[in-house]
Amino acid sequence: xxxxxxxxxxxxxxxxxxxxxxxxxxxxxxxxxxxxxxxxxxxxxxxxxxxxxxxxxxxxxxxxxxxxxxxxxxxxxxxxxxxxxxxxxxxxxxxxxxxxxxxxxxxxxxxxxxxxxxxxxxxxxxxxxxxx
Numbered sequence: 001x002x003x004x005x006x007x008x009x010x011x012x013x014x015x016x017x018x019x020x021x022x023x024x025x026x027x028x029x030x031x032x033x034x035x036x037x038x039x040x041x042x043x044x045x046x047x048x049x050x051x052x053x054x055x056x057x058x059x060x061x062x063x064x065x066x067x068x069x070x071x072x073x074x075x076x077x078x079x080x081x082x083x084x085x086x087x088x089x090x091x092x093x094x095x096x097x098x099x100x101x102x103x104x105x106x107x108x109x110x111x112x113x114x115x116x117x118x119x120x121x122x123x124x125x126x127x128x129x130x131x132x
Contacts, residue, residue: 056072
């Protein structure tokens with residue numbers, strides 16, 4: 001993957017996209033921003049949504065868009081396309097041109113991710129020394 005300069009803010013991130021990636025990311029972003037108290041920011045070069053720690057992300061690449069969840073492995077009953085990988089029970093859905101993400105499923109995933117963070121706390125704190 002080629003290195004790029006991170007977007008200055010979430011609006012700039014979406015504005016820099018074109019075609020199917022712009023449409024898909026704009027739609028996911030609209031759903032991702034809805035839960036009360038969610039914070040949207042650019043982190044690690046993509047859109048990250050946090051409430052009581054990071055909960056989910058949207059990452060646009062050249063040929064795909066990833067919709068990922070820090071505790072996504074717990075959400076596979078909602079969306080079986082979630083593929084485990086990385087730390088913190090992470091799982092992501094890989095969307096390519098022509099793929100769809102049903103609005104009802106995306107809403108359920110976002111709501112469940114927020115609820116898990118509110119119930120269980122910051123998913124990254126378990127990996128930090130001296131924290132429970």
